[in-house]
Amino acid sequence: MQMDNRLPPKKVPGFCSFRYGLSFLVHCCNVIITAQRACLNLTMVVMVNSTDPHGLPNTSTKKLLDNIKNPMYNWSPDIQGIILSSTSYGVIIIQVPVGYFSGIYSTKKMIGFALCLSSVLSLLIPPAAGIGVAWVVVCRAVQGAAQGIVATAQFEIYVKWAPPLERGRLTSMSTSGFLLGPFIVLLVTGVICESLGWPMVFYIFGACGCAVCLLWFVLFYDDPKDHPCISISEKEYITSSLVQQNGFLSSLPYLFAWICGNLAGQLSDFFLTRNILSVIAVRKLFTAAGFLLPAIFGVCLPYLSSTFYSIVIFLILAGATGSFCLGGVFINGLDIAPRYFGFIKACSTLTGMIGGLIASTLTGLILKQDPESAWFKTFILMAAINVTGLIFYLIVATAEIQDWAKEKQHTRL
Structure with a gap:
């Protein structure tokens, strides 16, 4: 024994x-x-x-x-x-x-x-x-x-x-x-x-x-x-409850985002090769999924999550489903201006970094009002920003190469 x-x-x-x-x-x-x-x-x-x-x-x-x-x-x-x-x-x-x-x-x-x-x-x-x-x-x-x-x-x-x-x-x-x-x-x-x-x-x-x-x-x-x-016991209790739990839970959204991102790439090309949807329809479909799903899960979080594990699930889904944009707006620049795609991505990345800076500061200000319920306001604000950006994209988005991005052919007379 x-x-x-x-x-x-x-x-x-x-x-x-x-x-x-x-x-x-x-x-x-x-x-x-x-x-x-x-x-x-x-x-x-x-x-x-x-x-x-x-x-x-x-x-x-x-x-x-x-x-x-x-x-x-x-x-x-x-x-x-x-x-x-x-x-x-x-x-x-x-x-x-x-x-x-x-x-x-x-x-x-x-x-x-x-x-x-x-x-x-x-x-x-x-x-x-x-x-x-x-x-x-x-x-x-x-x-x-x-x-x-x-x-x-x-x-x-x-x-x-x-x-x-x-x-x-x-x-x-x-x-x-x-x-x-x-x-x-x-x-x-x-x-x-x-x-x-x-x-x-x-x-x-x-x-x-x-x-x-x-x-x-x-x-x-x-x-x-x-x-x-x-005391050693209290120190171990605090550090173990934050480093181990937060480390594991914080890694899950990235894992599921990796899954969703690869799924988006496979499905978008599947729809195109089988002529199920046009290029612009595919881009708008996956952009809508990448914007709407995080907004929906974020808004539902305060109302449908009653346990610790349900909160974790909603947070993971809200963070991971944004990767569906990899099959949409993320590569839409390659459709409209392949010659300048690197420059377009650099500009969009810079804009995203500025948005991240503003979001961190704004979240801190909202959180100051009430450390607990203020997170609900943050998710609602995130959903409103997502929906507004999605509406603008659905109106103006295109998948055709723009005239200013076409390579000019030089011929001899």
Whole structure:
């Protein structure tokens, strides 16, 4: 009788684990940036709400002390509106660059330095208000850009830190910090303004941000395999669930795309050699299949896939069936301009690369809104682009050699 030498599976740490601790750290980062963003909305009332004229000689000592603790400024309503909205300008401007560069550069450095910058600017807002309103606007705009970096780049963390079966819990734990931050601001700002003065609101949240930033640089690593403090069992659990599973699943669409591509080539030539369809009919048929099938599978994914395996199947079909274009638009240039086919392919490849760049950035922006349901919007947008491109191709496509592409014959008289 042969003994089973397999070791029992190791117990993987659950809620009390390092990955959940890092998710809570991201949660704290989100609390800080939303608190720093929202606190001016409340302190603005104290900063400008004054019915006493400034600088009168009979002002009491108590009022002088109050003015030192709570300095007030003659900002008109339109100036207040500009100050309050300046943060949004920074957030809007930074979104597209961050969505692109977050997948290229170190997430640790991007979030850490952005959180540090936002916290330092929070400390600088009270003295900036004393210098002039323009400085407050500049501080808030740059602070908004820094907060936008933290809010957007953090989703790149879960590519390497979140096992597939825990992504919902980890992302919800961290993003819930966006909701807790305003609650804390509403709870404590009034008390701080009354007892310590409104500048202390910015000093306190700025100091808290600096402390969290220090913890961030100490505790967070871009890749779990590089972290010196995580346990071996948890490290193996995270890396094995992402590298092995993602590697295998990510390879399946290419396998099926290879099958569909070869099938398209065989069928297209079969239809032509048997005179079943004309050349242009074959090109339009396989182009329609290569555009419509991925769109259909992508749109059906949110509604017809209820299990993990059904999701995988729909994703594979959506990615693989696009290879039917190999028998259609992919070689249509050879029909209309064989002399310039290489140049046509170079131009179309360049256009496709630009489209891929835009798609990656746009997907990152959509995903930022909601890490889970935003994928549905992405697939619907993909389907709309496919259908629009297909309609245009079906209208203008031809398979006859164009006059400008015909080789000219030179004869002697």
